[in-house]
Amino acid sequence: MSDQQHLITSARDLPGFHNLLGYHHVSWVEDETVIELEIRPEHLNLAGVIHGGVLSALMDIVMADAGTYCPYPGRRRKALTLTMTTTFTGQCSGGVIRATGRKRAGGARIFNSSGEIHDDKGNLLAMGEGTFRIRSGSEGPEGVPI
Template identity: 30%
Template sequence: MLSPNPAYIGALIDVVNSSPFPTHMRMQLIAIAFDHAVVSLKIDTCHFQPYGIVHGGVLATLIDTATFWAAYLRLPGDDGLVNIDLKLNYLKPAGEGMLTATGRCIRAGRSLSYAEAGVSDADGNLVAHGTSTLMALPGKGLAFKENKFLDD
């Protein structure tokens, strides 16, 4: 059985967290494992819409990101992934503190995967939930010197 290589996971988290879009959004990949990912974002004024609550696009971005990384480790080493469908529901306004998106891959396939994520506020209240269909992109994976997997 294959297991994630801790050196690869560390390098992956570093690359993701220093990439332009996550840096711009001020979000971070906190954890990634088979079928699971956690992404966080500390709410700042740049995340607000005119009514003083977090813009829905921020919540959608967190769901998109958490579902993506929840499915990622099931891919072969040289494959990438792209979101082809995102559905979500806004459940409660968010206004301050930390947001945490927890993603779970429900089904990992060779070409299509399906995942879900919930976004919770600092008090643990679910503020948004969504699902995503993701498509594998052969040969478009991230390249690291570390091996993606270790044998158990």
């Protein structure tokens, strides 16, 4: 198994809201994370398109993950969201969406990331930026147990 393979997780392996969303990691490397979500009926709003809250949550997750890469199986680094902006640029009702987050800058505890979410046709659904703080205990690459 490659180093990358043991890092790719399903939200089913994570507690709480992550599990509820149902996304999975496609790739996770230093400074960049990609996750995908197969849209289900519970992800849709009353108009029958993906809910902005789902897009915002995925944006938050992927941008935080971009700055908290952890190369150790069974462990994670954690961050708190300090600020986040999301701009919605499109909509879709089904298929698989892909969120990509990239760490852009940062210091020992605070970092900035940007993100984009595309549908399976490549259309941009949302873009965002955020500032995050590494949680105590997660400063080192070994992180904390999941």
